[in-house]
Amino acid sequence: MKANKLYSAADRAINQALRLKPGEKYLLVTDKQKMDIAEALAYYAKQAGAETTTYLMTETLRPITEPTRQFKDLIRSASATTYLLEGRFPEKPFRGFMVSEGGKHGRICMMPGLTRDMMERLVNVDFSEMDKFTKKVMRAMKDAEDVVVENPAGTRIAFSVKGRAWHNDNGNISKKGMHGNLPAGECYTAPVEETFTGKIIISLIDDKLGHGEMTFKHGKLVDFKGKGIAEVIETIGGDETGKIIGEFGIGTNKGARICPNMLEAEKAFGTVHFAIGDSYGIGKNKSKFHFDALVDKVTITAKGKIIAKNGKFLI
Numbered sequence: 001m002k003a004n005k006l007y008s009a010a011d012r013a014i015n016q017a018l019r020l021k022p023g024e025k026y027l028l029v030t031d032k033q034k035m036d037i038a039e040a041l042a043y044y045a046k047q048a049g050a051e052t053t054t055y056l057m058t059e060t061l062r063p064i065t066e067p068t069r070q071f072k073d074l075i076r077s078a079s080a081t082t083y084l085l086e087g088r089f090p091e092k093p094f095r096g097f098m099v100s101e102g103g104k105h106g107r108i109c110m111m112p113g114l115t116r117d118m119m120e121r122l123v124n125v126d127f128s129e130m131d132k133f134t135k136k137v138m139r140a141m142k143d144a145e146d147v148v149v150e151n152p153a154g155t156r157i158a159f160s161v162k163g164r165a166w167h168n169d170n171g172n173i174s175k176k177g178m179h180g181n182l183p184a185g186e187c188y189t190a191p192v193e194e195t196f197t198g199k200i201i202i203s204l205i206d207d208k209l210g211h212g213e214m215t216f217k218h219g220k221l222v223d224f225k226g227k228g229i230a231e232v233i234e235t236i237g238g239d240e241t242g243k244i245i246g247e248f249g250i251g252t253n254k255g256a257r258i259c260p261n262m263l264e265a266e267k268a269f270g271t272v273h274f275a276i277g278d279s280y281g282i283g284k285n286k287s288k289f290h291f292d293a294l295v296d297k298v299t300i301t302a303k304g305k306i307i308a309k310n311g312k313f314l315i
Contacts (some may be wrong), residue, residue, distance in 0.1 A: 006116060009124035010040035013082075013182055014048055016127070018109055019174035022049030024079035025106075029055045029098070031062075034084045037111075037119055041082060050080075063090035067097055079106045080173075087113035087207055087263070089235050093288040096278055099179055107178040113207060113263050114182070122183035122255050122264065130185050131170040134252040137307070138166045138187045140315050141250070144302035147191075149200070149272055151297045152310070157198035157216065157274075159191040161248065165282055169267075179280070185253025185267035190283025193219030196245045200274060204294040205229055209260045214274075214293060219245045221276055232291045236277075241287035247275035249292075250300070262292050270311035271296045 014020055026045045030038035038054060045052040055074065057064060067075070075081055081102040083095065095112060102108025141147070145160045171184035196219040202212045205228040212226025221243040224233065236242035249266060256267035266273040277289035300307040306314055 005120035005124055006036065007040050007043070009119045010037070010044050012125075013041060013109070013123055014044035017171045017173050017180070017182055017184075018080050018082070018107070020045055020048040020050040020080060024050045025077060026050040026052045027055065027074055027078035027081040028052065028084065029057065029082065030084040031057045031086055032059070033086045034114065037114065037116060038084055041084070053078075057085055063088055064094045065090060067094060072101070075101050076105045078102070079176075080108070081106060082109045082111060084111045084114060087261075089206070089231065092235070092290065096288050096290060099280065103177055103179040107173050107176055109173050110179070110181050111263065113261050115261070118183060118261070118264050122185075122253065122267075125255065127171040127184060130252055130254070131168065134168050134170055134185070134187050136315055137250055137252060137313070138168060140305070140307050141187075141189075141302050142166055146301070146303065147248075148301045149295065150299045151201065151295055153201040153211075153297070155199065155201045155295050155298070157196065157200050159196040159248070161189050161191055164189045164192065167282070181263060181267075183253060183256065183264060183267055185256060186249045186251050188247055188249035190279040190285075191219070191245055191248050193245055193284055195219070200293065200295050202226070202229075202293040203258065203296050204260065204262060204265050205232055206291045206293075207260055207262050212293070216245060221245075229293075232276075236289055239287065239289065241285060242277045242289035242291070244276060244285040244287070245274065246277045246279040246283060246285050246287065246290060247273070247292070249273045249275075258294065258296060262294065265294050266292055268296070270298065270308055270313060272298050272300065
């Protein structure tokens with residue numbers, strides 16, 4: 001075992017986030033690009049006494065859009081699963097399958113596009129302070145019927161989250177049915193679809209940096225501008241479920257940066273993100289797609305109070 005930051009982060013992922021126990025079945029899905037991270041995770045999974053199986057996705061099988069029958073058996077029998085593949089647009093349906101099945105039969109940690117730097121910098125942390133602040137944000141937002149998000153670039157979107165559950169992505173993925181990311185650091189819900197109307201100006205959509213515009217009416221994307229968004233819409237094709245609002249998230253990780261990797265960028269402190277496609281069971285929309293779009297320098301108003309102004313929290 002190598003005593004370094006990567007292995008220290010892997011220790012936290014296995015023993016503090018997933019909290020693997022002796023005898024549990026652990027499925028680790030990786031590719032060659034992430035092999036050093038996979039080896040560190042597998043080391044601590046073995047140390048924890050879990051029955052560990054690694055699944056190497058070779059380049060000759062990519063893009064993978066549908067699971068094989070054998071893979072379905074693997075994930076459905078796993079107590080815990082980690083997804084550790086380089087993020088790719090065409091593989092969204094496969095990723096959606098893993099989220100659904102991994103959470104249904106066990107618990108799942110999603111780490112799409114994770115880099116060694118992100119692992120060492122953002123997973124090798126104490127999650128308790130971040131968890132405490134995230135809960136504070138959730139309390140301020142819960143059941144708000146009058147959420148407004150704006151930014152200097154021209155974003156203005158209004159919606160309700162009344163009756164919608166909030167989820168705290170705080171690094172705890174220890175129980176059956178749980179689904180979370182590493183690195184962690186956000187809270188999220190699904191807007192009430194028919195209330196979601198306005199325009200968002202984005203700086204990133206699913207790992208593609210660049211200015212873009214998305215216009216919504218009653219929860220559906222009705223217009224857009226920007227190369228990154230155009231690629232997303234081309235991938236969705238004629239599937240209208242991929243154009244419905246599915247998520248609203250708020251970043252609460254002080255160490256995360258806006259960069260061309262949505263796994264990290266969506267956690268950046270004082271940013272928000274909106275996803276079109278699947279709502280992960282929080283809202284009404286079900287889809288094989290889920291694409292996140294980042295909005296920075298936001299002012300968030302809820303229940304008549306300003307929660308954040310120009311990307312800085314006021315709570």
